[in-house]
Amino acid sequence: MMNRIRHLVGYLIYRVFTSWAAVWIISATGIFYWLGFRTRTPEADYFVLVIGLFGAVGTFFSVMMMSSRANEAQSYPLFVRLESRVEYLTAVLLAGFLLTLTLQLLLAVVVLIRNAPELLLGDLLQIPPIWLAVNLLLGVLALHASDFVAHGWSRIWLFGLLATLIFLGESYSSAANWLSERLLTLSYQPTQTQAAQEFAVNLRRTADWLSATQESWLQQVARSIFWPFEAIISGSLRRFFLPGEALAPAVLVLLATILFLIAADVFSGKDLMLVEE
Amino acid sequence: MNHLFLFSFQFEDWYTKRLNHNQLDIFVLKIEGINKNYHGSPALKNVTLKVPENGILGILGPNGAGKTTLFKIIAGLLVADRGEVVPSSEKWPRIGYKPERLHFPDRMSVRQYMKLMANMSGIPAGEQEKTIQELLAFVGMQAQAGKRLGQCSKGMRQRIGLAQALLGDPQLLVLDEPTDGLDPVGQGEILNAIRELVQWGKTIVLSSHRLDEVTSVCHEIAILNRGEVIYQNYLDSAVLDRPRAIIFVDRPLDPIKSLLESFHQEVVVRERSVVLKAGAAELRRKILSILLSAGFDILQIERRQSSLNEIYKEVTRQ
Known part of the structure; x- marks a missing residue:
């Protein structure tokens, strides 16, 4: 199995580097360097976060690119030779991940040589788990976003859920306040019938409940999903991680694993209608 | 010999x-x-x-x-x-598959592609070259092994499609x-x-x-x-199970055409012959008796097996 995955990774990278996509990838890396590091001598936190951002965004797009190559009809004879479709899924993720990691390391080396940020050994040791975990998670999210893996409404459900969690985590309080006020105003409209008065009382109760549950457990759960990102950013800015924050990369890897298992499940049950040009 | x-x-x-x-x-x-x-x-x-x-x-x-x-x-x-x-x-x-429409990574050579498929099929590195040579020779593509897939004709692609399907001894x-x-x-x-x-x-x-x-x-x-x-x-x-019979008569069958055709859906009446698509002896006897009682002379009865073409047309029309 590992042998097949290795050859698939090589094949996908070969496909990308024998197409115009290679020019785009190298140009995008150059542009990123020019925008992010052309003048200043970066500080350690800037170096870690900006190159980390390059890795995250780069992995997302690389995995999308690999997925689109894998989604072409050339892959039919390859699929027939696999013991499980998950082998191809793993290869797509690995190919995008390795490609971006190589570019990320190249970019980091160039920045280290040309811009010479002040990095201590401790700063350097903190970098690998941060970059690798974030890249991995974004790579798996890219799998879900691609036509290769998506099945029916799968990506709508997943990204809809993520959007809802972001909303709950960030804007729940203000939205609950706004809704509570609207319900309260509505409940004080003049009413004629007994039923309408009962309905107004219920509205008032709902409005009270909404204003009282601004820091609900739901909001805490939603926030905890995105907590690792906050922890990584604050730890990087501070240049050291608190004991709790140090777990953040591991939590991201756990999230990536869960999302990969979901992707594998979706992918195993879908029809492979690959793109025929 | x-x-x-x-x-x-x-x-x-x-x-x-x-x-x-x-x-x-x-x-x-x-x-x-x-x-x-x-x-x-x-x-x-x-x-x-x-x-x-x-x-x-x-x-x-x-x-x-x-x-x-x-x-x-x-x-x-x-x-x-x-x-x-x-x-x-x-x-x-183990399944070898040749899709209907063949798509290949056009920049790869035939040999590189076969090597990729050999690797995917788990053929040991030491045996790959020999296996690829044999299979390319088997499909008549040995001379084109170095050619880029994008430059191969449709016929060559069909042959490569078959050769890749055979890799891994399916x-x-x-x-x-x-x-x-x-x-x-x-x-x-x-x-x-x-x-x-x-x-x-x-x-x-x-x-x-x-x-x-x-x-x-x-x-x-x-x-x-x-x-x-x-x-x-x-x-x-299939061919033996569906024999046909053609009965040739001495004059046009127009007067009894509708009678014969209404008799069975597998009876086709032509100008001077009746084609029985189903070969049941009973049907043949009944048609013969109708023709004889109507005063037709039976010139010849030809019995032959259905071709696959006829079977195909019959069953797809139903």
Whole structure:
């Protein structure tokens, strides 16, 4: 199995580097360097976060690119030779991940040589788990976003859920306040019938409940999903991680694993209608 | 001479084995009640088939009948909505697949592509070169091994498609339109290659639009129409089971044409002859008695076997 995955990774990278996509990838890396590091001598936190951002965004797009190559009809004879479709899924993720990691390391080396940020050994040791975990998670999210893996409404459900969690985590309080006020105003409209008065009382109760549950457990759960990102950013800015924050990369890897298992499940049950040009 | 002797010996051995297989009902895969819908419209409806071991099953059918869908389900590329493909043993047979429309990474050379497929098939590195050489020679592509896939003609692509399907010594070969795009000489070569593969112990399922091709290589046929298997039989039985009779008479049959045609749907009345598409003796006797009682002289009765073309037309029209 590992042998097949290795050859698939090589094949996908070969496909990308024998197409115009290679020019785009190298140009995008150059542009990123020019925008992010052309003048200043970066500080350690800037170096870690900006190159980390390059890795995250780069992995997302690389995995999308690999997925689109894998989604072409050339892959039919390859699929027939696999013991499980998950082998191809793993290869797509690995190919995008390795490609971006190589570019990320190249970019980091160039920045280290040309811009010479002040990095201590401790700063350097903190970098690998941060970059690798974030890249991995974004790579798996890219799998879900691609036509290769998506099945029916799968990506709508997943990204809809993520959007809802972001909303709950960030804007729940203000939205609950706004809704509570609207319900309260509505409940004080003049009413004629007994039923309408009962309905107004219920509205008032709902409005009270909404204003009282601004820091609900739901909001805490939603926030905890995105907590690792906050922890990584604050730890990087501070240049050291608190004991709790140090777990953040591991939590991201756990999230990536869960999302990969979901992707594998979706992918195993879908029809492979690959793109025929 | 030696070759001929060896071939006839192998053929007899193989034929005896096949007869036994038919009797024992030995199969590689059993397709049981497969249903498949695309956006609500049925592509396959309750398809049940057996893929007999060490033989060639030809799937026939008009465009859109569901042949490619069925092949993709066998190859594990599509998932059936209902029904299943059951292997004869616990272990799935190794499958070699040649898709109908071949797409290759155009910048790769034929050899590089075959090497990739050899790696994917788990062929040890030391044996790859030899295996690739043999297979390219088998499909007549040895001289073009260094050629880029993007520069290969449609015929060459068909040959490479077959060669890649053979890598890894698959037990079952699923060949979707194996001779599509080949010139008559190329078609003959590929059909000979397919026949030879059965001698190697392979089981083959192929689809084709060309009935002569199916007649020349297949041992068993299945006809798909609008997603349903409407006919399946051994090719020799199919032809023998549907004999035809043509009764020639001395004068035009116009006065009793409607009477004869209303008698049975398998009776076709021409100007001076009656064609009985079904070969039942009772029907033949009844038609003869009608003709004789109406005063017609019977000039000749010709009895012949149906061709696959006639069977195909009959069953797809129903």
